[in-house]
Amino acid sequence: MLGPPVFRLHHGASRAWSLCRQLSTRRPQKGGAQIVVSRIGNGSSILRLTHASPVRLLPMVNSAVERSGVAWCAIGSFGGGLLAGDEVDMAVEVQPHAALTLVTQASTKVYRTDQDVKAVQRVTATIANGGLLVLAPDPLVPFASSQYSQEMRFTLKSDASDATHCSKANEMASAVIVDWLGAGRTASGERWAFDHYSSRFEFVWEGCGSRLVEALRLSKDDCKFFDNPLQSFDAFVNIFACGSRAAPVVSRIKSAALLLAARTGARVRSPASSATGDCPDAILPQLKGRAIMGVTTDEKSGCTVARLMAENSEDVYRLLHFCMEPLASCLGAEPYSDRVHGAGPFEIVQTREPQAPSTRSRKPKQAEVLELNLQHQFALCHLTDSSLPVGGFAHSGGIEAALQLGLLNRREGDVDSVDGLRNFVKMLSLSALRLQGQFLRRAYQLDRRGDSKDVWQELDAELHAHLAGGLACRASLLQGAGLSRLGRRWCELDRSGHFASVFGLLCARQAG
Secondary structure (H helix, E strand, O other), X not given: OOHHHHHHHHHHHHHHHHHHHHHHOOOOOEEEEEEEEEEEOOEEEEEEEEEOOOEEEEEEOOXXXXXXXXXXXXXXXXXXXXXOOOEEEEEEEEOOOOEEEEEXXXXXXXXXXXXXXXXXXXXXXXXXXXXXXXXXXXXXXXXXXXXXXXXXXXXXXXXXXXXXXXXXXXXXXXXXXXXXXXXXXXXXXXXXXXOEEEEEEEEEEEOOOEEEEEEEEEEOOHHHHOOOXXXXXXXXXXXXXXXXXXXXXXXXXXXXXHHHHHHOOOOOOOHHHHOOOOOOOOXXXXXXXXXXXXXXXXXXXXXEEEEEEEOOHHHHHHXXXXXXXXXXXXXXXXXXXXXXXXXXXXXXXXXXXXXXXOOOOOOOOOOOOOOOOHHHHHXXXXXXXXXXXXXXXXXXXXXXXXXXXXXOXXXXXXXXXXXXXXXXXXHHHHHHHHHHHHHHHHHHHHHHHOOOHHHHHHHHHHHHHHOOOXXXXXXXXXXXXXXXXXXXXXXXXXXOOOHHHHHHXXXXXXXX
């Protein structure tokens, strides 16, 4: 009587073992997907949906989504991730006045590789006038020794009458895009242990000519710069919010950044006086660890870019749910609501206790008298006026904000250390080398080859698209203008632009 069941169990185990062997020996695949959403009647419908392994698209339908008239679709993959050599090309089209929400089934794993081969993912999205695209994925989790590269391009159409400012368009496309990078399999002791990671997000506004580029590249050696204190963070997130339909999300993002800064002890205005939009009395959800958020808005396109770091992935889910909750009225559901568990609210308070005044009288410390030579005098003048020698406007790279947010500390509550400042300056130098240094070298090469002025201006415009931060962009332009005035004293220079572009041009003229 026990024979057949035992046989069936053994036969099922053999099939399972055979399936596991097939999955473990799966070869890299090149697949793609396409989804087209159109406005039909009072709702949005999927007109075209195709996919090929290793990616698949799964339409989501429930009563709330049907009532809202917004199309929802989940992005998945066989095996829950990407192997080395996998390539995915996805095309997304949101037609006029339609709305599409793209989510993921779970975190996207990037499996390790023993070869110098990357997993590649490319997404091209077009959003027509009045359309809305929401991309709310789970984190990307790169395993140790993995390599990954992604390129995302979003084209937003508008009817802007002012060709210089997309934010003045009467009707324009809207998008809320989330990019989430995890530290890896932290439970297995893997923290920022991947070999290569590169990401490029490009936003193009048709009708006004604006561009915004967010690019990041990290290698195995670069991750050594994630030394204390950034090593403790498990997640780095970018949020892009563009268009009028994303305005409530922008208000929530600004409120969240303000409240998180107040929690770390930064000197900020009270939430009641500085919160904007529909959440003047916003209360953040309960968080397990530290979370820091910075927000900037591109003046020309009106796109808001937020950068978030958190020590726990659960905190990221709660903050993303908090920021994107206003979209529920038009999407029919709250993004990330199914990922949040047991999140109770609490008031944000200052974590740094003010020091009580000492009762003992303190004598002022006698100042040390130093004899200043010419080099010391120049250093003192530079500290007094940081715009020397080119004049104009200087930018510190965010050291003041990092100090207030506690990024220079070993642990929350510790006294700011010299090591923390040293590590922060190292990361600033690495970032400048990766971005400004490449444009400087390219400008040098263009002038040495004798290329036209238009080619150099295209290069300078590309650098402008990479500088989303208003202060950093303004500093680069004003320093470039000051360097141009200085350069005209010894060579002919009829161009003015960003500091790196002008510096490379002057180096080429000096070498010639």
